[in-house]
Amino acid sequence: MGEVVRVExxxxxxxxxxxxxxxxxxxxxxxxxxxxxxxxxxxxxxEACTNAVEAHRLVDQxxxxxxxxxxxxxxxxxxxxxxxxxxxxxxxxxxxAPSGPARQGREGGFGLPxxxxxxDEVRFESSPSGTAVHLVLRRGDTRG
Numbered sequence: 001m002g003e004v005v006r007v008e009x010x011x012x013x014x015x016x017x018x019x020x021x022x023x024x025x026x027x028x029x030x031x032x033x034x035x036x037x038x039x040x041x042x043x044x045x046x047e048a049c050t051n052a053v054e055a056h057r058l059v060d061q062x063x064x065x066x067x068x069x070x071x072x073x074x075x076x077x078x079x080x081x082x083x084x085x086x087x088x089x090x091x092x093x094x095x096x097a098p099s100g101p102a103r104q105g106r107e108g109g110f111g112l113p114x115x116x117x118x119x120d121e122v123r124f125e126s127s128p129s130g131t132a133v134h135l136v137l138r139r140g141d142t143r144g
Contacts, residue, residue: 002071003029008064009049011056011082019049019067019080026069027076027137034140041076041137044118047111048080048133055084055131075120076137087126 005026009015023045027038045067052065066081116122121136 002073004068004070006066006068008066011053011061011063011065013050013053016046016049016053020046022067023069023078026071030071030073030076033076033137037137040118041078041135044115044122044135045078045080047115048078048135051111051133052080052082052084052131055082055087059085074139076139078135078137079132080135081130081132083130086128087124087131 005022007018007022009018020042023042024038027033027041049065049067055061056063056065061083063083065083066079068079068081070077115133115135119135120138121134123134125132125134
């Protein structure tokens with residue numbers, strides 16, 4: 001396993017810039033990333049952190065949000081872990097496509113599809129005590 005960088009931030013939007021800075025710095029420690037790949041991944045992580053902040057607000061949770069970054073030779077992984085009410089698995093399955101007719105005229109709710117589009121892999125682990133979002137950016141992957 002690669003080097004692990006972990007930080008906990010208060011569940012406030014003002015700390016999202018710190019989360020983005022951490023991700024870029026940790027990813028850059030092991031060489032450059034091609035093109036816009038890291039910038040896209042940074043947006044995906046920011047969306048996951050924004051969702052974590054909102055999850056904390058739902059249950060008036062002041063505990064920290066954990067962000068862990070792990071660099072490997074072939075990939076970079078980030079986990080965002082909140083202590084919110086958990087994410088309904090049905091929401092993950094049934095979210096309409098951002099460009100589909102079911103989404104027209106609706107604001108918000110684009111975070112999960114955006115995360116899925118901008119990260120090479122995404123895995124959600126959810127329970128009543130919180131949600132962990134695991135995102136992966138692979139070296140050499142040219143999607144996006």
